[in-house]
Amino acid sequence: MNINKFRFDQVGLNRFFGPLEAKIMDIIWTNSEMSIKEVKQQLEKEKPTNFNTVMTVMNRLVDKKILEKRVEGRMSQFKPVQSKEEFIDEQSKKLTENLLDEFGGLVVNHMLDSLQDVDQSLLERLEQKIEQLKKGKSE
Known part of the structure; x- marks a missing residue:
């Protein structure tokens, strides 16, 4: 998996990801497999977050091959490709x-x-x- 941008002026996961991507990855790495709704609930412990925004970012992480998506009926489960x-x-x-x-x-x-x-x-x-x-x- 290729991360195209490395941000020298950031710390931690923010060196590889945008701020929301980093928070989402941290949540998923901690919990292994989650739905968009579950991730949104975790994010909202800090501040209100739009469902569609979370869905878009998570689907982009799938496109970047950082997350895998598994569809279960009408719900999708996401898990990290790597630890x-x-x-x-x-x-x-x-x-x-x-x-x-x-x-x-x-x-x-x-x-x-x-x-x-x-x-x-x-x-x-x-x-x-x-x-x-x-x-x-x-x-």
């Missing part, structure tokens, strides 16, 4: 690959510079990964 963790993993990998393809060593340098204040366990995992890569290239 939230799988989605974030896939999108961050694509973003990293795109940055490396376009900017190469600059990206690696900036990533390494940003590791100064990182958790020690992350540094250890990075060292292990680098060792694995070195072994793979020498064989």
Whole structure:
């Protein structure tokens, strides 16, 4: 699944989705499979939301292959194609690959510079990964 826009000035899911899309995805990821009415009810805990707006956004998420739609009589059930963790993993990998393809060593340098204040366990995992890569290239 391709997310065409990455918003650097946003945080969390809003980097990948518009505000309503992000709220809907968060709700569905928390509840697994839901109808438009159920999602609307969850959204209305924060503010009133139009049913047709929710329906339009959810159907667009189906078109983008982020949600799957299953029709049961007159009601449709929606569920995520991937878990939230799988989605974030896939999108961050694509973003990293795109940055490396376009900017190469600059990206690696900036990533390494940003590791100064990182958790020690992350540094250890990075060292292990680098060792694995070195072994793979020498064989």
